[in-house]
Amino acid sequence: MTLPNSAKEQHRFTPSDYGSETRDTEETTANKLRGKKRELRLAEIAARFENPPIYLLATPTILERAKWRRSVLATGARWHDDGAMVACLKRGIAEVVAPAQEAELLDIVDRFAGCDEGQAPKDLAIDFEEIERTVQGAYPAYAGLAADRAYWLSVAPILAAQHFLRGWENINTRFEQRAGQLTEDCLALIPEAHVMEIGLKAIELMSPTEDMAKN
């Protein structure tokens, strides 16, 4: 992704269920069918992917991002960053795990936290998840933070979609805004999965990614 330099830039976004990977998977499955069924299914897929829905997203400005953050906070949603989660997890380990095991588990947490997102070896990720599950069940402070994050993830993208969606193509519904935001009625007409993806994309456009920041 290129960093949006100008707030005038609009971003065209196609949800993943209309992406080329999804199409390939569907076509592979259809090719296993025989005769007319196969032809019919392939034609259906071609028609579906010919005019995919395209969502037009605004580049969030400083002011718009602040307004979005305000509306997220107003719902009571809070985001705790990875550093805070790891620190709390370590306190939980010290509190609920037998002292003999503590050093080993803390080492796993440190090694996992030191990996880039999604780059941790599979075994390490499994061990980390197991520790997280155990601490979450026995240490309410960590369970609370995890619940906050889950709630934020279910609320913030929806509000981001409402704040930053500016239009759409190939959708047979009128795009309606009130006070600069997509109306709730309109939002309800978009598939829920699309709303989440649109929102996450808008959130991605608000700040440089980790890779960009490193660069």
Add this chain to the structure above:
Amino acid sequence: MAVCVRPRDFEFGIEYTPEAPAPHEVWELFGKGYCVNPCHLVTDDALEMVSIWRLFQQGHLADAGGVMDQSAAMIDAFGIMIGAESELTRDLEEARRGKEKTKS
């Protein structure tokens, strides 16, 4: 960032490209070692970003209005770039002071 702020550091070893990296790390930037001359890793987008940042430092904004009307991601990036530039300048100053001490 480093390539724009300290271009002379990357004038040598220009032959160390992503296709033919050096056998060992030659450059160190922000705690990371590089076998490829970092000037080969700079993208057009990054160079454009540096130009916009320089204009921003001179008081020019990308869009009409004030800072609040600018792309949030871009302003955040400027913050990161300011931090990186001061780190690079500090390193350079320390190196210079070290050299002066050795001379005296």
